[in-house]
Amino acid sequence: MELDFVAALLARIPADPRLEVPPGDDAAVLRPPAERRSVVTTDMLMESVDFVLGPDCTPRMVGHKALAVNLSDLAAMAARPEVAVAAVALPRAHGDAIGRGLIDGILALALEHGVTLAGGDTNAWDGPLVISITAIGSVAPGRAWRRDGAQPGDLLVVSGACGGSLLDRHLAVTPRVREALTIANRFDVHAAIDLSDGLSLDLARMMQASGSGAVLDLPSIPIHPDAVRMAALPGDDRSPLEHALSDGEDFELLLAVPPDDARRLAAEGTEITGTPFTVIGEVVAGGGLSARTADGRTTSLTPRGYEHAFDQ
Numbered sequence: 103m104e105l106d107f108v109a110a111l112l113a114r115i116p117a118d119p120r121l122e123v124p125p126g127d128d129a130a131v132l133r134p135p136a137e138r139r140s141v142v143t144t145d146m147l148m149e150s151v152d153f154v155l156g157p158d159c160t161p162r163m164v165g166h167k168a169l170a171v172n173l174s175d176l177a178a179m180a181a182r183p184e185v186a187v188a189a190v191a192l193p194r195a196h197g198d199a200i201g202r203g204l205i206d207g208i209l210a211l212a213l214e215h216g217v218t219l220a221g222g223d224t225n226a227w228d229g230p231l232v233i234s235i236t237a238i239g240s241v242a243p244g245r246a247w248r249r250d251g252a253q254p255g256d257l258l259v260v261s262g263a264c265g266g267s268l269l270d271r272h273l274a275v276t277p278r279v280r281e282a283l284t285i286a287n288r289f290d291v292h293a294a295i296d297l298s299d300g301l302s303l304d305l306a307r308m309m310q311a312s313g314s315g316a317v318l319d320l321p322s323i324p325i326h327p328d329a330v331r332m333a334a335l336p337g338d339d340r341s342p343l344e345h346a347l348s349d350g351e352d353f354e355l356l357l358a359v360p361p362d363d364a365r366r367l368a369a370e371g372t373e374i375t376g377t378p379f380t381v382i383g384e385v386v387a388g389g390g391l392s393a394r395t396a397d398g399r400t401t402s403l404t405p406r407g408y409e410h411a412f413d414q
């Protein structure tokens with residue numbers, strides 16, 4: 103019998119006061135937190151584009167990632183995750199087992215972050231697995247982080263370390279939700295973005311939105327050990343630093359922060375959030391990116407990263 107993915111998922115979610123009309127009706131009715139704004143984001147993962155199911159990529163891992171990438175976007179807005187809905191196209195072959203694995207992955211992460219599931223849709227077809235999750239968060243009015251607020255003089259701060267996520271981290275995404283909420287309460291953040299497509303490309307997007315440029319201080323960029331491993335693979339012609347600058351799916355936070363707060367965040371970040379924060383450059387007047395090397399020279403930097411390709 104075909105698994106009703108959404109019904110099975112919802113049956114395992116406890117009743118939640120945020121849902122005035124729970125799932126099971128034509129639509130759910132949300133009770134938004136008083137005096138807060140709703141923040142909405144959606145993300146779709148497609149087998150063979152975003153993942154390939156196999157021993158190293160289980161349905162549970164896909165379910166985790168499908169919710170995690172949404173939570174990462176909410177974190178980048180300093181929003182508290184509240185509610186999610188899920189839509190899936192299950193392959194007919196092994197659809198039941200795949201659906202159960204997805205549920206396990208979604209549910210574990212949802213419980214961890216206090217997210218309740220409000221509904222969704224299940225389809226089965228002869229194509230590959232596709233899953234789309236929409237997440238809704240909340241933030242106090244005027245307090246959402248945006249991409250367009252970076253100002254010349256701000257320092258750029260990144261969480262964690264970058265590069266090489268494709269080795270295995272790209273599925274085990276840790277959305278920086280708690281970090282974002284803690285920082286939003288204690289530091290002045292002018293602009294934010296989560297690193298989904300590569301540090302240099304996402305930085306370029308934030309600078310373009312802000313109408314500013316940036317100088318990256320290359321020696322200070324935190325390079326993930328996976329970037330070092332990846333650069334050492336046979337046939338890989340990029341350095342660990344190049345991986346850190348251009349590999350996608352780090353899902354770290356990149357913040358533009360006034361200098362005093364930035365230095366304080368770098369000094370105290372690990373203690374107060376459990377995750378290190380590093381100053382990696384500064385925002386400057388004018389457009390474009392440049393890079394300062396260890397010997398003090400500054401060269402222009404071409405943003406590189408992952409972009410979905412399609413015919414024009």
Ligand SMILES: [Mg+2]
Pocket residue numbers: 174175178295296298
């Ligand atoms: Mg994003």
